[in-house]
Amino acid sequence: DQQVKQNSPSLSVQEGRISILNCDYTNSMFDYFLWYKKYPAEGPTFLISISSIKDKNEDGRFTVFLNKSAKHLSLHIVPSQPGDSAVYLCAASTQGGSEKLVFGKGTKLTVNP
Amino acid sequence: DVKVTQSSRYLVKRTGEKVFLECVQDMDHENMFWYRQDPGLGLRLIYFSYDVKMKEKGDIPEGYSVSREKKERFSLILESASTNQTSMYLCASSSGDRYIQYFGAGTRLSVL
Numbered sequence: 001d002q003q004v005k006q007n008s009p010s011l012s013v014q015e016g017r018i019s020i021l022n023c024d025y026t027n028s029m030f031d032y033f034l035w036y037k038k039y040p041a042e043g044p045t046f047l048i049s050i051s052s053i054k055d056k057n058e059d060g061r062f063t064v065f066l067n068k069s070a071k072h073l074s075l076h077i078v079p080s081q082p083g084d085s086a087v088y089l090c091a092a093s094t095q096g097g098s099e100k101l102v103f104g105k106g107t108k109l110t111v112n113p
Numbered sequence: 114d115v116k117v118t119q120s121s122r123y124l125v126k127r128t129g130e131k132v133f134l135e136c137v138q139d140m141d142h143e144n145m146f147w148y149r150q151d152p153g154l155g156l157r158l159i160y161f162s163y164d165v166k167m168k169e170k171g172d173i174p175e176g177y178s179v180s181r182e183k184k185e186r187f188s189l190i191l192e193s194a195s196t197n198q199t200s201m202y203l204c205a206s207s208s209g210d211r212y213i214q215y216f217g218a219g220t221r222l223s224v225l
Binding site: 046100 | 146153156163214
């Protein structure tokens with residue numbers, strides 16, 4: 001049973017516009033959330049994270065929003081650039097465990113010039 | 114910068130062979146992980162280790178074993194490779210008090 005879901009397999013946006021990637025989770029014990037970026041034939045690279053005690057975290061062009069009541073988080077990229085084209089993975093973890101992450105299946109973002 | 118190094122980028126093996134995938138991290142991280150990534154299935158955890166000589170099964174441990182004799186090195190072993198183990202294998206590490214995992218570049222394993 002998928003605990004972390006990324007329901008959109010792909011997303012296409014124009015350069016300069018906003019990209020919004022969504023992630024839903026079912027386990028209310030998750031208390032830390034991460035986004036990774038993955039290029040083909042490479043390992044995932046950590047992008048940004050958020051603790052469940054916050055509802056927003058910003059790092060440059062990247063902002064993650066967390067809505068605990070809806071069990072939903074989103075990653076906003078503004079402005080989008082062609083180099084942002086990659087697969088974005090959402091991940092979640094529970095405190096006090098073994099720091100295991102549960103990953104979504106990913107959303108492939110294409111930013112068109 | 115954290116560096117996680119996987120010994121091979123591409124590997125081709127025959128069915129029934131014993132396969133070793135090696136992973137080394139240089140940040141003195143306590144935790145190390147092995148995942149496989151398959152199209153449509155995402156990243157699935159095979160095994161992880163939170164200390165030397167300690168290991169725990171992940172979600173799909175069948176057909177695999179692991180070894181962690183030194184803190185910096187975590188090996189994934191396919192005792193008798195099968196074609197359904199053809200996949201991209203990813204190693205990761207994290208500090209004991211942090212959730213962020215750092216990944217290696219991956220090993221694309223083909224079992225013929």
